[in-house]
């Protein structure tokens with residue numbers, strides 16, 4: 621590939637950036653060295669497809685792009701995304717030096733005619749500033765990028781617990797006319813939490829196109845510490861495929877966003893398994909992963925507890941649903 625130098629006057633870059641640059645959207649992340657799953661909004665500058673977005677952000681599994689958006693799990697890669705439509709992107713966050721950034725990804729390869737400002741503000745819809753891209757990549761001169769050069773895009777994120785709970789941090793692109801209270805209500809959190817997390821003194825500081833750190837409640841699971849997906853966090857209103865695609869886990873309103881609901885996905889397994897093993901819980905009856913039985917106030921679930929190189933595991937988990945539904949059940 622021929623390398624053509626793309627140069628742009630300092631004046632042009634600064635003039636463009638003054639009018640549109642957003643304040644640095646850095647999220648607090650206190651546990652150095654920690655990595656976790658995170659989510660961020662993306663608004664495509666033009667009509668595109670889900671697969672183009674998957675490619676741009678290098679999302680490994682298409683199904684998990686569908687999952688964070690709660691799209692139908694059989695949606696096509698060719699599905700059209702209209703201009704200005706918001707799409708959520710899943711990625712891995714790494715915590716360092718008090719802040720969280722996407723873990724040296726996604727990589728973007730410079731094409732002819734690109735300038736850093738265009739990459740930051742348009743291609744990546746203002747999720748980062750051109751200064752942040754320059755700093756992350758150690759560019760001595762933000763005006764000098766070359767066709768074919770690979771830049772990583774430092775997306776803001778966090779792995780911190782919020783109010784003592786594990787959450788998935790969601791970089792929410794604020795719409796014009798939104799309020800802190802409205803956003804808190806929509807995503808099941810509190811205004812005070814949003815203000816403190818985003819180091820805002822006052823709700824009137826909220827700005828359109830700001831990337832706001834919104835903690836999404838995650839469902840609790842029974843995945844054991846020796847499972848290959850230990851630490852899996854599935855945020856409210858999303859689903860995730862795990863155990864080599866054999867298991868689909870959902871955190872939904874149906875269960876009041878409490879414990880993760882996992883069931884066989886019906887998909888072919890990834891990697892070297894020839895078929896997904898059917899997983900039965902030991903003991904009572906013929907309960908398979910995802911089966912639920914009720915007895916009086918008790919609800920027993922054959923819950924997913926993890927996988928290793930050869931097996932998928934499950935065990936019975938009994939929860940009391942009293943007193944709310946107890947009476948109802950006895951009437952049925």
Ligand SMILES: *[C@@H]1O[C@H](CO)[C@@H](O)[C@H](O)[C@H]1NC(C)=O
Nearest residue numbers: 691692693694695696697699
């Ligand atoms: C996806 O599956 C649902 C039911 O599972 C079906 O109604 C729908 O038509 C399917 N959509 C596509 C694009 O295959």
Ligand SMILES: *[C@@H]1O[C@H](CO)[C@@H](O)[C@H](O)[C@H]1NC(C)=O
Nearest residue numbers: 646715716717718719755756
């Ligand atoms: C860590 O952050 C401080 C200020 O927040 C900065 O001065 C320092 O250079 C950073 N260190 C690294 C290794 O990024």
Ligand SMILES: *[C@@H]1O[C@H](CO)[C@@H](O)[C@H](O)[C@H]1NC(C)=O
Nearest residue numbers: 678724725726727770771772
């Ligand atoms: C991004 O590029 C860097 C340097 O070329 C490479 O080390 C890294 O593995 C790439 N990341 C991804 C996700 O491809």
Ligand SMILES: *[C@@H]1O[C@H](CO)[C@@H](O)[C@H](O)[C@H]1NC(C)=O
Nearest residue numbers: 664665666667668742743744
């Ligand atoms: C859509 O936007 C992307 C990112 O800016 C760009 O690479 C692509 O060429 C655009 N496509 C069209 C059809 O304008």
Ligand SMILES: *[C@@H]1O[C@H](CO)[C@@H](O)[C@H](O)[C@H]1NC(C)=O
Nearest residue numbers: 815820821822823824825826
């Ligand atoms: C919030 O900030 C705005 C503008 O900075 C100010 O007018 C308003 O009085 C502040 N409200 C509170 C409750 O501090």
Ligand SMILES: *[C@@H]1O[C@H](CO)[C@@H](O)[C@H](O)[C@H]1NC(C)=O
Nearest residue numbers: 840841842843879935936937
């Ligand atoms: C399953 O998870 C729930 C909630 O975290 C916990 O209370 C329970 O002890 C776990 N059960 C098993 C069998 O791990």
Ligand SMILES: *[C@@H]1O[C@H](CO)[C@@H](O)[C@H](O)[C@H]1NC(C)=O
Nearest residue numbers: 690691692856857858872873
């Ligand atoms: C997610 O999708 C499921 C199935 O289509 C639906 O029942 C549920 O209401 C959706 N949740 C949200 C928050 O849209």
Ligand SMILES: *[C@@H]1O[C@H](CO)[C@@H](O)[C@H](O)[C@H]1NC(C)=O
Nearest residue numbers: 873874875876877878944945
């Ligand atoms: C759902 O959970 C919330 C918070 O944990 C609780 O306040 C609410 O009563 C629950 N709703 C139902 C229908 O269980």
Ligand SMILES: *[C@@H]1O[C@H](CO)[C@@H](O)[C@H](O)[C@H]1NC(C)=O
Nearest residue numbers: 890891892893928929930931
């Ligand atoms: C293939 O399966 C074996 C055990 O059956 C396992 O040890 C190995 O890691 C697997 N390979 C991959 C690539 O998953």
Ligand SMILES: *[C@@H]1O[C@H](CO)[C@@H](O)[C@H](O)[C@H]1NC(C)=O
Nearest residue numbers: 883884907908909910911912
């Ligand atoms: C239990 O799970 C199996 C496997 O997913 C399913 O075929 C069966 O219908 C379920 N049984 C009940 C009672 O839900």
Ligand SMILES: *[C@@H]1O[C@H](CO)[C@@H](O)[C@H](O)[C@H]1NC(C)=O
Nearest residue numbers: 915916917918919938939940
């Ligand atoms: C419900 O579970 C508790 C403990 O797990 C047990 O002591 C009790 O007998 C169970 N009740 C019913 C109706 O199964």
